Amino acid sequence: xxxxxxxxxxxxxxxxxxxxVYTLALGASAMDLAGLGERATARNRRKQQGRQALQAASRxxxxxxxGAAGPVVRTSATQEPVPLAEDGAPxxxxxxxxxLTVLALLxxxxxxxxxxxxxxxxxxxxxxxxxxxxxxxxVLVYLLVLxxxxxxxxxxxxxxxxxxxxxxxxxxxxxxxxxLVPALQSYWLIIHVSVAFVSSAxxxxxxxxxxxxxxxxxxxxxxxxxxxxxxxxxMEALPSAAxxxxxxxxxxxxSFPLWAFTLVAGAIWAEVAWGRYWNWDxxxxxxFIIWVVYAAYLHARATGGWNGRRAAYLxxxxxxxxxxxxxxVNTVFPGNHSYAGIG
Amino acid sequence: xxxxxxxxxxxxxxxxxxxxxxLGLVGWARWTWRQLTSxxxxxxxxxxxxxxxxxxxxxxxxxxxxxxxxxxxQDNPDSAPWLDRLSLFDVYSSPWFSAVYLLLFIxxxxxxxxxxxxxxxxxxxxxxxxPARLSRLPEHRTVEVDAAPGDVLRVAQDVLRSRRYRTxxxxxxxxxxxxxxxxxxxxxxxxxxxxxxxVGVLIAVGIGGLYGYRAQVIVQQGQAYxxxxxxxxxxxxxxxxxGSALPPFSFALNALRVAFDEDSSGNQFGAPRSFEAxxxxxxxxxxxxxxxxxxxNEPLRAGGASVYLAGNGYAPVITVRxxxxxxxxxxxxxxxxxxxxxxxxxxxxxxxxxxxxxxxGLLLPTASEDSSGPPVSTFxxxxxxxxxxxxxxxxxxxxxxxxxxxxxxxxxRMQRVTDVDGQPLRFSMKPGDTYxxxxxxxxxxxxxxxxxxxxxxxxxxxxxxxxxxxLLAIVGLTASLFVPRRRVWVxxxxxxxxxxxxxxxxxxxxxxxxxxxxxxxxADAVLSAVLARLPxxxxxQTPSDKPPRQxxx
Ligand code: HEM
Numbered sequence: 001x002x003x004x005x006x007x008x009x010x011x012x013x014x015x016x017x018x019x020x021v022y023t024l025a026l027g028a029s030a031m032d033l034a035g036l037g038e039r040a041t042a043r044n045r046r047k048q049q050g051r052q053a054l055q056a057a058s059r060x061x062x063x064x065x066x067g068a069a070g071p072v073v074r075t076s077a078t079q080e081p082v083p084l085a086e087d088g089a090p091x092x093x094x095x096x097x098x099x100l101t102v103l104a105l106l107x108x109x110x111x112x113x114x115x116x117x118x119x120x121x122x123x124x125x126x127x128x129x130x131x132x133x134x135x136x137x138x139v140l141v142y143l144l145v146l147x148x149x150x151x152x153x154x155x156x157x158x159x160x161x162x163x164x165x166x167x168x169x170x171x172x173x174x175x176x177x178x179x180l181v182p183a184l185q186s187y188w189l190i191i192h193v194s195v196a197f198v199s200s201a202x203x204x205x206x207x208x209x210x211x212x213x214x215x216x217x218x219x220x221x222x223x224x225x226x227x228x229x230x231x232x233x234x235m236e237a238l239p240s241a242a243x244x245x246x247x248x249x250x251x252x253x254x255s256f257p258l259w260a261f262t263l264v265a266g267a268i269w270a271e272v273a274w275g276r277y278w279n280w281d282x283x284x285x286x287x288f289i290i291w292v293v294y295a296a297y298l299h300a301r302a303t304g305g306w307n308g309r310r311a312a313y314l315x316x317x318x319x320x321x322x323x324x325x326x327x328x329v330n331t332v333f334p335g336n337h338s339y340a341g342i343g
Numbered sequence: 344x345x346x347x348x349x350x351x352x353x354x355x356x357x358x359x360x361x362x363x364x365x366l367g368l369v370g371w372a373r374w375t376w377r378q379l380t381s382x383x384x385x386x387x388x389x390x391x392x393x394x395x396x397x398x399x400x401x402x403x404x405x406x407x408x409x410x411x412x413x414x415x416x417q418d419n420p421d422s423a424p425w426l427d428r429l430s431l432f433d434v435y436s437s438p439w440f441s442a443v444y445l446l447l448f449i450x451x452x453x454x455x456x457x458x459x460x461x462x463x464x465x466x467x468x469x470x471x472x473x474p475a476r477l478s479r480l481p482e483h484r485t486v487e488v489d490a491a492p493g494d495v496l497r498v499a500q501d502v503l504r505s506r507r508y509r510t511x512x513x514x515x516x517x518x519x520x521x522x523x524x525x526x527x528x529x530x531x532x533x534x535x536x537x538x539x540x541x542v543g544v545l546i547a548v549g550i551g552g553l554y555g556y557r558a559q560v561i562v563q564q565g566q567a568y569x570x571x572x573x574x575x576x577x578x579x580x581x582x583x584x585x586g587s588a589l590p591p592f593s594f595a596l597n598a599l600r601v602a603f604d605e606d607s608s609g610n611q612f613g614a615p616r617s618f619e620a621x622x623x624x625x626x627x628x629x630x631x632x633x634x635x636x637x638x639x640n641e642p643l644r645a646g647g648a649s650v651y652l653a654g655n656g657y658a659p660v661i662t663v664r665x666x667x668x669x670x671x672x673x674x675x676x677x678x679x680x681x682x683x684x685x686x687x688x689x690x691x692x693x694x695x696x697x698x699x700x701x702x703x704g705l706l707l708p709t710a711s712e713d714s715s716g717p718p719v720s721t722f723x724x725x726x727x728x729x730x731x732x733x734x735x736x737x738x739x740x741x742x743x744x745x746x747x748x749x750x751x752x753x754x755x756r757m758q759r760v761t762d763v764d765g766q767p768l769r770f771s772m773k774p775g776d777t778y779x780x781x782x783x784x785x786x787x788x789x790x791x792x793x794x795x796x797x798x799x800x801x802x803x804x805x806x807x808x809x810x811x812x813x814l815l816a817i818v819g820l821t822a823s824l825f826v827p828r829r830r831v832w833v834x835x836x837x838x839x840x841x842x843x844x845x846x847x848x849x850x851x852x853x854x855x856x857x858x859x860x861x862x863x864x865x866a867d868a869v870l871s872a873v874l875a876r877l878p879x880x881x882x883x884q885t886p887s888d889k890p891p892r893q894x895x896x
Contacts, residue, residue, distance in 0.1 A: 002606045178604065178611035182618050182639040249858065253824045257817055264813045273640050275557070275651040275801035277809065278548065280435045281407060282400035289393045296389040303382045314390075321393075329400065 007118035008177035014111035015132055015170065018104045022163050025100035029155040032093035033234040036153065040236030094152040101139065101155065108136045118177045122190045124197075125180045130326070131169035135162045138201040145205070151247075153238050157208040188269035196262040200322060202255035203294075206248045207319040210312050213244035217309060245308060249301060252315060256294050263287055286325035293318040379446065380453035388447040395443055399434030402426065406435065448545060455538045462531050469511040470525035473832045475518055477852030480832075482866035484851045487838050490877045492520050492847045495835035499849075502872045503831060519836025519848075526829055530857055533822025540819055543812030550805035556580040556589075557802075563658045563675045563795040567595035570646060570800065590646030594624040594635075599655055599794045603723050613684060613722050620652050620796050637798075647802055654797035656680045656687055657706055659730055662788040663693045671695050671785075677795045678706050679750050685723040690752045694741050700784065701735040701752045706792070718771075728792050731771045734760040734780060760784065828856035831869055849873065 112133050116123035123129050142158045145151055180189075212235075219229040220241055229235070238244070266287060271277035278284065297314040378384055403411035412432050416423040430437030477483055488495060496512070500522060503510050508524030558575040560568050568574045570593065572586040580586055602617040620637040624645055637643045643650040656678060663672035671693055678689030691702040709722035710729035718731060737757030740747070747753065760768045760780065770778050770787075777788040831853045838846040851873075853866040 176607065176609055176611060178607045178614065179616055181615050185617075185638075186640040188640075246858075246860070250860070253858075257821050257824065260817050260820060264810075264817065267813070268810065269640075271806065272642065273651075274653070275642065275649055275799045277803075277806065279407060280399055280404060285396055285400045289396050292389055292393040292396070296386055296393065299382065299386045299389060303386055 003177050003179070004118045007114045011111045011115035011118060011177070012170075014107050014114060015166070018108035018111060019163065019166050019170075021100055021104035021107060022159055022166070025097045025104055026156065026159040026163060028093050028097035028100060029152070029159060032091055032097055033153065033156055033237070035091065035093055036237030037233035037235075041233055043236075091152070094155075097155055098143075098146070098152060101159065102143065105136065105139045105143065108132075108139065112136050115177060119179050121180055121185075122193070124189070124193050125178075125184055126173075126175045128169050128173040128175045131165050131173055134197050134200060134326075135165050135169075137197040138162055138204050141198065141201040142205060153234075154205070154208060154212075157212065158205065161204065161208070183273060186269060186272065188265060188272060192262060192265040192269050195258055195265060199255045199258035199262055200326075202251050202258070203319055203322055206251035206255065206315060209244050209248040209251065210315045210319075212238060213241050213248055214309065214312055216244055217241040241308075245312070248312070248315060252294060252297060252318075256291075256298065259287075259291055259294065263291055282329050283325070286321060286329050290318055290321045290325060293321055376453065379450050382454070385447065385450050385454065388443060388450060392443050392447060395440050396434070398431055399440075402431045402434070404434060405432050444545075448542060451538055452542060455535055458531075459535050459539075462528070462535060465531075466528055470509060470523035470830060473513055473516075473518070473521040473523055473834060474852070477832055477834060477850045480852035480854050482851075482853040482862050484866055484870045486849050486870065486874070488847050488849050488874065488877055489845070490847055491845065492835040492837055495847050495849055495873065495877065496520055496522055496833065498876045499833040499835070499869075499873050502869060502876065503833070506869065506872075508829075508831060519834050521832060521834035524831045524833075527826050527857065528828070529822050530826040530828050531823070533819040533824075533826060536819030537816050537823055538819075540812045540816035544809055544816065547805040547809035547812055551581075551803040551809065553581040553583045554805070555801070555803040556584045556586075558800045559653070559797065560800065561677050561795050561797050562596045563677065564596055564599055564793045567593060568798075569593040570648065575800070590626075590648065591628060592624065592626045592646040592648075593628075594622045594643070594645070594650070596796055597621040597623060599796050601655060601724070601794070615723070618652055618655060647804075649801050651799040651801065652796055653799040654680070656685065656795055656797075657708065657725070657728075658793045658795045659689075659704065659706060660790040660793055661691055661702075662790055663691070663700060663702075663785060664788075665695055665697060665785040666783045668785075671700075675793050675795070676704075678704065682720075683723065684708070684720040686720045689750060692739050692741065692747075692749075692752070694739055698736055699739040699741070699757070700780075701737075701739055701754070701757055702787065703733040703735070703752055705731040707731075725792060729771055729773055730789055730792075731769060732778075732787065734768055734770075734784075734787075736760060736784065826857075827859045827861060827865075829859065829862065829865060830854045830856065831865070833869075833873070 112123050115129060115132070119125070124133050138158065139162055142151075142154065215232065216235055216238060219232070219235055222229045239247070266284065267277040270279060270281075270284070293314060297311055297318060300311040300314050403415050405412050415432075416427075419426075426432065430439070434440055474480070500510050500512065503522075503524035506524075506526070508526040509528075510522055510524045512522045514520060557579045558572075559577045560575050562568050570589045570591060572578050572589070578586070598621040600617070600619045600621070601615065604611055604614045604616050607614070618639050622635050622637055622643065623632045624635050624643065625632045626645060635643050637650060637652045639652055642652075658675035658677045660675040661672065662670060665671045672691065676689050676691050678687035680687050685706075685708045687706040687708075689704050689706070691700075691704065693700040693702075705718065707718055707720040707727075707729045708724060709720050709726040711719050711721050712727075718729070735752065735754055735757040737754075740753050740756060760782075762768045762781065768781065772778055772787070772789040774789055774791050777786055779786045831851065834850040834852075835847050836850070838848045849870075851866055851870045853862055853869070855862045
């Protein structure tokens, strides 16, 4: 069957439009973060003033109740501060960013679907398509997480890598739409790769939250040592390092069995295609390595003394392996999986 | 689990386990075993396994591509033997890689078996007694209800049971009647199932390696082959395979249909689109033959083995006549495909008492019309086929009894045939052409160009076992990650106070014993379920169930 050129070029236009709207969404979410940063700084300043007022009050009891400072002191001194990003106060920029992200994703998915339709197959037959479809799954998973809890503070750290990958895809990896080579003509391609997409998307999100967790941890350590953390005011508004760690863990915990399934589905497909369910082909090797590294992460988290920071390094190593598996193994290493199709 | 400490292995290491306990061999052995089966060792071995798996993707591996390994030796004559000594071309069967995964699995068994024992004992144990102060627990709810304590506890028991808690009624103690519920043992069961299933996978892989076989055979269009060791071009059996007792199926390749992309531009032009082999299969001598198709991704299952279409190419059919005009060679010769446009190379070996003839051939399925450059093929299908030959005479060495590579010519005892100018003779033919060799050496006729298919035959008796254990592992893993382990205690003490006549102070306390973000919701859910089921005695006193009223006792 030949390729429908109209649909193929429609797909390209949709992907470009999606990128434009993502860019706007990224701008809005960056503004939101900046705004959060402002509010966080103001809150810290208030806290600071409150502390000073409290100190003053303990010296001069007459001041208590003399002004509005009194109740402020009491509430902020007794309550755990809720991260600004989750305190429910209206955030116009964040709302705009989310709406734009939804719009961009619709365009993006349109691009993915038309690409698939143009060649009458699943839209993941080469690196360009992996990138375009994979990034759409990342955004989709982010929006799904968003329906369950307010993680809009994460959007900048989702949209930026997504835009970067899309840019790379259209600029470097682009391949004209075409049918599949026989080796890929299997429904296992659909099962194996689609689960891999979802799982990778979760790992990508977990990577973002892990990086934020490590940054937050540093800032908390600096603060505990009496220093004022430098740049990155917006971090004040984000959840604590411990909460970020929990979120990273949950993302990885969901992704890990999916990756195991990817591995098994890949093995079944290899059996069907090559007559050997496990052949230590480079792509298999790296899929296995990723799985083992995340298994190490889960073990590390369960081992005393390895919690937090050191487990986070393992999760980052897992992500690095994911990127190697995706970017390097397809193109550089010799093996049966050389379907990159880069022109 | 609420704290890091709780997530440690169920078997706490005895104090002083960081050095050998006691003296002598037994002490050392016990110490080593404890180290090996500790969680930290498992973690290190896992990381080591990941790191050691990397070089196998950097260096060509014999199990995947022998040719690439040979090429590596040719390109790096100095370093390759050293790398070979370190098993870097056989990483996954190397002593060091094997050592790590075997240690890992020993550690796993040493860790999981005692845990299984503890777990089985735990399953039969009653939940622990109600703590004196439920308000100390991570989640705690209290509400005063208009019901008798006994009724409240009975309802609480139903609620907990319906939520799959194992319950224990502790009756009345100093703090009032109370009961406990515990659930989520499935989490640990899942964890144990997962780890043991990994052992199962490893065993299945081992069995497949020992009792399975893998073979390759090239079959030209119109030819047949039988499942016998002698019929194969390569034969790779497991250690316990009896090569003389293979299932006696056979099949003939009737036709091989291929399609290449003629529509796309760029690098997709000429890409393969479909390979399909029509075969006639006979499962055993004397049985009725059946017609089957084999495609990539659609193997043929026969005689407990699977037959895969692994490759294809062209086999020029050549007739060679000697100087006396007698036919000395008449058959197809598979050529090896060299590139995406199916430029192929092969050799024809004609042994003749009068003197052997060797032909080195280069096949171009679609020879480029542009004759200025070197000969190239521009499309993989047979659009403008052409075969270029070099000829050699002398001794092929076929009578030495040493097995030869059928794709290479040993020219050590042969001379190149030259043309009238003394240049190496090179002649090009199209199907149907006949070329007369100089010096009365005879003639070569290219009758036609057939296709051949490369089939891989694989038998793995433990395939289903490996799949079963993999799926069990995933099921166990999912349970071990997502089933929450929880304890809930309910206390129903007679309320005290002025208007407390016949009323009960209901307390619910909950404790998570695993990573659990839903504990607060669970405490709320238990409480509201109890409230909803309590018989309403006094309408205006019926407590609202959402959100439950919270007060400190
Ligand atoms: C083949 C190697 C292994 C793999 C792939 C593996 C994988 C995993 C995974 C993915 C988990 C996470 C499940 C969870 O968090 O509940 C886990 C948990 C666990 N593993 Fe392993 N494991 C391996 C070997 C071992 C070994 C050798 C030991 C013992 C020394 C061990 C002991 C444990 C324990 C105790 C847990 C539970 C941690 C907890 O309580 O949360 N594992 N393993």
